[in-house]
Amino acid sequence: MNFKKRENFQTSDKLLILVGSKNPVKIACTEDAFTRAFNKSFLVEGINAASGVSDQPIGEAETHLGAKNRAHNSREVFPEAHYWVGIEGGVDEDEYGMFAFAWIYILARDGKTSQSKTGTFYLPKAVTELVKEGMELGKADDQVFDQENSKQQGGSVGILTHGVVDRNEYYRQAIILALIPFVNENFF
Template identity: 75%
Template sequence: MNFPKRVNFQDSEKQLVIVGSKNPVKISCTENAFSEAFSKAFLVNGVNAASGVPDQPKGDPETYLGAKNRAKNAKKTFPEASFWVGIEGGIDDDEHGMFAFAWIYIEDRDGKSSQAKTGTFYLPAQVQKLVQGGMELGEADDTVFAQENSKQQGGSVGILTHGVVDRKAYYSQAIILALIPFLNKNLY
């Protein structure tokens, strides 16, 4: 099988990636995903960046906008970077119940952007009820599962999979998928 030529940055210095969040999970998963995708080390830092959406985004458009705004605001805060990443978790409902997911938005210094979405998973009735009552998902998880600050650890996905898939792994795959156009510049 013939794969497209892999992008290989030859810079001797590490490239800087800025995440539009100070959440350690989001920073760590971004560092892992970039290093794995490009087979090199990156310097990854987080900044407080406004999402411009409610604390608990609902639906794809609102959640995607939150990720995009976080990346764009991170770029305004720290324009010297090579990449800016926005990660926004959201919820939505369908005929099966309430489910969780996240959007990833990445922009590079040339203005090229890309996005990807995580997989989805359904939330238990007790969590759904608290979120429907106005509570943010992380807070609802902490309440139902007697956790503290779970969104900066394994998150809902980590709690519900008993640690088999934690928030870091969950986001990392979507970040790599969002990097596809940057890995294949000749195709995108």
């Protein structure tokens, strides 16, 4: 983000949302989700915000913490925004294999927070083996499926569903669910 844009934020009639990532998929799905949930336009920008967790979070707690940290660290960098959004993808294992998911964490200017989790899906054994060796999921997908920078496109979910559900759609639904307390303030 440059400082020229920063000045425009203060004069714009649109509310500003900062996404704790420069990933174009995360920025686009956040804009779409907020627009749908509130039925109005927003100014959405991405910012590099530290997750404070490993490059490939494992388990619910680490993944949720990464999303929360991205939102809070975005606020530290740019406190003038109206909302800060952290999106963090993670993996975990159960008796059926390794599965992927993401946590969404939203922080509002008034201090209210909310979170939601995407659905889960299982990963192929070839991808699972690379992740267990320490490779980040996006890089493992690129290697197994002969892709390039797939995490800034359809991601694992897009590859495995043959584009029926892409990463944008996958995150968008969870962001809308995380916005429930903000669009139903009388109940939360």
